[in-house]
Amino acid sequence: MISKTKQDSIPTMPQVIAPAPPAPPDSAPGMSRAPTRLCSSDPQERAGSIPEQIRTAVFGGSGYVAGELLRLLVQHPKFAPAAIASTSQVGERVPAAFPHLAGTRLDGCSFVSERDALAAIARPGATAVFLATPHGAAAPLAKQLLAARAAAGLGDRDDGFHIVDLSADFRFADATEWSSIYGKPHAAPELLARFTCAVPEHAERIATPHAAQPGCFTTAVTCAAWPFFRLGLVEGDVFVSAVTGSSGSGKTPAANTHHPERHSTLYAYNALAHRHEPEMRHLIGAACRGCEPDVEFVPHSGPFVRGIHATLRMSLREPMAAVDLVERVNALYSERARKAGGASFVVASTAPPKLTEVVGTNRVGLGIATRGRTLIVTSVIDNLTKGAAGGAVQWMNRLFGLPDATGLELPGWGWY
Numbered sequence: 001m002i003s004k005t006k007q008d009s010i011p012t013m014p015q016v017i018a019p020a021p022p023a024p025p026d027s028a029p030g031m032s033r034a035p036t037r038l039c040s041s042d043p044q045e046r047a048g049s050i051p052e053q054i055r056t057a058v059f060g061g062s063g064y065v066a067g068e069l070l071r072l073l074v075q076h077p078k079f080a081p082a083a084i085a086s087t088s089q090v091g092e093r094v095p096a097a098f099p100h101l102a103g104t105r106l107d108g109c110s111f112v113s114e115r116d117a118l119a120a121i122a123r124p125g126a127t128a129v130f131l132a133t134p135h136g137a138a139a140p141l142a143k144q145l146l147a148a149r150a151a152a153g154l155g156d157r158d159d160g161f162h163i164v165d166l167s168a169d170f171r172f173a174d175a176t177e178w179s180s181i182y183g184k185p186h187a188a189p190e191l192l193a194r195f196t197c198a199v200p201e202h203a204e205r206i207a208t209p210h211a212a213q214p215g216c217f218t219t220a221v222t223c224a225a226w227p228f229f230r231l232g233l234v235e236g237d238v239f240v241s242a243v244t245g246s247s248g249s250g251k252t253p254a255a256n257t258h259h260p261e262r263h264s265t266l267y268a269y270n271a272l273a274h275r276h277e278p279e280m281r282h283l284i285g286a287a288c289r290g291c292e293p294d295v296e297f298v299p300h301s302g303p304f305v306r307g308i309h310a311t312l313r314m315s316l317r318e319p320m321a322a323v324d325l326v327e328r329v330n331a332l333y334s335e336r337a338r339k340a341g342g343a344s345f346v347v348a349s350t351a352p353p354k355l356t357e358v359v360g361t362n363r364v365g366l367g368i369a370t371r372g373r374t375l376i377v378t379s380v381i382d383n384l385t386k387g388a389a390g391g392a393v394q395w396m397n398r399l400f401g402l403p404d405a406t407g408l409e410l411p412g413w414g415w416y
Contacts, residue, residue, distance in 0.1 A: 039083065039084065039105070039106070039108060053078055054078050054126045054400065055082045055125055055127045055128070056080055056081050056083075056127070056128045057081075057117050057121050057128070057129045059085045059114060059129070059132065060085070060086070060131065060137070060167075061084035061085050062088060062089050062097050062111060063132060064384060065166055065384060065388045066084075066389075068384040068385060068388065068390075069166075069388075069392065070084070070094070070098065070106060071098075072407060076406070077406065077407060078400070079393070080105075081105075083112055083116070083121065084109055084110075084111055085112055085114045085117035087114065089111045090112060090113050091110055092110060094106045094110065094111060097111070118144060121148075122151070122154065123154075124160075126161075126400070127160065127162075128162055128399075129162070129164070130164055130392055130396070131163060131165045131167060132166045135169060136169065136187065137169075138165045138166075138169040138170070139187035139188040140187045140188065142163055142170075142188060142191055142210075146191070149161065162210055162211075162399040163195075163209075163211075164210065164211050164212070164213060164392045164399070165210070166388055166392050168181075168182065169188075170191070170197060170210070171197045171212050172278075172279075172282075173192055173197075174192075175189035177278065195208055196208045196210075197211070197212035197213075197214060197279075198211075198214070199214055199219055199222050199223060200340070200394045200404060201344075201345065202283065202286065202336075206399070211395040211398075211399060213388060213392045214283060215276045216308055216384075216387030216388055217274070217276040217297070217387075218276045218280050218283060219364075220242060220308045220379045220381045220383075221240050221284075221297070221312065221379065223364045223379060224312050224364075224377040224379035225280075225314065225377070226283070226284055226287045227287075228314060228325075228375065228377075229284055229285075229287035229293070231332065233320070233325070234315060234317065235317050236314070236315045237293050237294040237296060238284065238294070238312055238313070238314055239314075240295060240310055240311070240312050241298045242297070242298075242299055243308065244299065244301065244383055245304045245306045245308070246301070246304070247305050247383060247384055262303055265303060266300060268299065268300045268301075269300070270299060271298045272296060272298065274297050274299050276297065276299075280295045280297065281293070281294070304355070306360075306382055306383060306384055307358070307359050307380065307382055308379075308381050308382075308383045309378065309380050310379045310380075311376065311377075311378050311379075314377070316370065316375050318373065323350055325370065325375070326348045326350055329348040329368070330347065333347070340403065340404040341402075341405070342403045342405035342409075345364060345404075346366065347364070348366040348367070349366070349367060350367070352367040352369075353365030356412070356413075357380065358380050359385075359413050359416060360382060360413040360416075361382060361386070362385050362390035362391070362393075362408040362410060363381075363386065363412075364381050364386055365381075385410070
């Protein structure tokens with residue numbers, strides 16, 4: 001376990017009131033409207049809730065990843081949504097944007113401005129912040145968050161305040177490398193050293209106060225390749241062909257990503273040039289302490305909404321039976337999970353995994369096949385859960401000293 005904080009020292013959050021939204025155009029002058037709360041943050045208001053919870057804020061709150069994050073947070077026993085910030089839907093009720101979340105404690109929540117959310121969390125007490133903004137927007141926000149806390153006499157190098165970034169802004173330790181991939185200067189290079197980027201299963205300890213969730217493709221691929229490099233069983237490069245659902249392209253429709261354009265068809269894009277490729281190289285390389293194998297990555301757009309199915313080809317150092325590899329991979333991941341306080345989210349088998357087995361969950365399904373020195377690993381995840389929101393919650397659990405699986409032991413959807 002890492003960066004532990006005593007659960008019995010987590011204070012009850014104060015209730016925060018947002019300013020009343022502007023009156024509609026047809027309102028009579030002088031008419032007042034009831035103030036809109038950010039969220040109900042008083043545990044006493046929710047029957048049966050755990051009395052001590054961690055104030056939680058979500059920035060970029062109206063996108064697909066944020067919607068999935070909120071789905072996980074409404075049933076999390078410790079992280080209580082207190083501020084959900086959006087630049088496009090300020091004042092709107094959260095269930096209006098995410099009808100599938102109606103009937104939960106989010107019924108009392110409205111989207112607020114980033115300024116109001118910043119004010120809500122620049123106060124003492126255990127605070128969890130998730131940045132689900134577009135790439136390039138998270139770093140300036142993190143800078144503002146830390147500046148607001150500093151102005152209030154608060155820091156970030158303690159067990160009471162943690163950020164998990166779901167964008168790409170803190171996935172690279174080198175600002176120059178980030179700029180070469182994303183085509184613009186990094187907005188907060190001085191903060192890079194305060195974030196650790198890894199799949200949670202692959203980080204035994206963390207020395208930074210904040211974390212960054214890798215990309216969805218990177219998560220699926222790294223979970224499949226990492227154990228073989230860690231165990232010294234493979235050598236050489238990694239070839240990957242992976243198919244993702246349309247939700248991976250975000251909420252705003254665009255040419256070639258809008259679902260009607262990809263329904264009933266399948267096509268590759270950015271072959272050997274996808275920006276997740278350097279992430280994969282670094283994170284797989286960390287398994288063998290910097291060997292950084294070349295990753296030849298061909299992504300595909302699939303005719304479905306959720307999930308990633310990746311197929312990896314690697315070269316074994318010597319021939320091994322698939323059943324023996326399954327045993328060693330599961331033993332490695334199980335030991336990692338035991339140290340993190342629960343059962344492993346990553347499970348290998350000789351049977352090829354199916355997307356329907358993992359969609360809606362934080363699990364990773366691996367299928368292993370061999371012939372001679374050729375190793376094939378298929379990997380399936382839910383891109384919105386394990387590849388984004390679920391991985392982020394897993395990181396936040398870890399940062400607060402909670403078992404990794406807290407709030408993430410989720411049943412799959414089966415049919416959807």
